[in-house]
Amino acid sequence: MLSEADNELLTRIGRDTPMGDMMRRYWMPICLAEEVAEPDGDPVTSTVLGERLVVFRDSFGGVGVLREGCPHRRASLAIGRNEEGGLRCIYHGWKFDRTGACIDMPSEPPGSTFLSKLRNQGYPTREAGGIIWSYLGPADKEPVFPQYDWITAPAETRALVKVGQRANYLQALEGSIDSSHSWFLHRGTVMDWEKRTSVSTDTSPRMEVEDTDYGFRYAAVRTPNSNPDTKKYVRVTLWAFPFISMIPRPEERQQPYLAALFVPVDDERTMMYSVFVGQDGSPLSTHAIREENVAVPGIDLDSEWFRLGQPMNRYLQDRAAMRAGNWTGIRGFIHQDAACSESMGAIADRTDEHLGQSDRAITRVRRRLLESVRRTMQGDDPIGVTSAIPFGSLRSGQFVIQKDESWQHVLEGSLA
């Protein structure tokens, strides 16, 4: 349970809110690189932290992330012309390069110096891991770009899924560090379900949470089906600022591992990027991953990211299937998560909830976010922006080990 003031502090991310200021201190996913694949191709819009942005790839192959509204009289540059090294507003022809500099102003008289004084707001960009990233914070505070292994993995081993939720980022994010729910909500759905339940059918994990310089990690410790008196089954999830979850990496090397990012669109909407990576360099089929995890018959997610099953169609829940033994009647774990998270309301009322022992990671993520936002309110750096963090070697994991063995030790050993 939280106070109303803390719930507000955690969930409001617009410009000039404390959490909005904190979030702007990290690199933000803006869209998939494939959405702006072609030089001079169609620009796309993306709203991040409440800011309406336009993204385009110019004639030279570079990507620009600018404010969507033209600085002249605010017409959208998303309906502009992408040509000859810049994006030209169709209203009066003003043109901007990918940094936001105004490079043509044909509606002003020849010799006018207005052009040299005018810029659109442009943001630093990176193209990495199949994602276009941008930094929306103060120029003198740009952090190191975090080179996680799921960002630097070869493109053919990676598959990306981008799906929206009509809910605040925090409740979407909380679902991803809630090891307990997967035994219920995702029963029979997740990729390694059979393997998992053959290892353990314990539904009430003991949570061991540990702060780190990137955020925290936690172990969900369960009693295994075999040797319950001498062994334990441990699933370690990593959580990194400001909204990244690294789900326990399957022990079976043929299964991909997964990182999930919960990017605030505005206070009441979230864009979730799921990054699947084949272990040992095995290639992954983006099409198959999307088909398996997101597709619902009759819904084309490629053309409209927000068209999930909806509250009004009860997430296409199949009651007959439920009576026949299916736990949710909802297809795909992404839809199952969205159904629960959206059904809490756009911003969950955390003054009226009852957290149990299995919610210890939920409590911790709120505490860490509050800690970091209070630091930035006092003028200090937020947590997780230091270049000392070994982003590339952070690993989640799961294993059955001796009851008295340290999971930290086993996890670190898996890196060797």
Ligand code: FES
């Ligand atoms: S509004 Fe864009 S050029 Fe006038």
Ligand SMILES: [Fe+2]
């Ligand atoms: Fe889930």
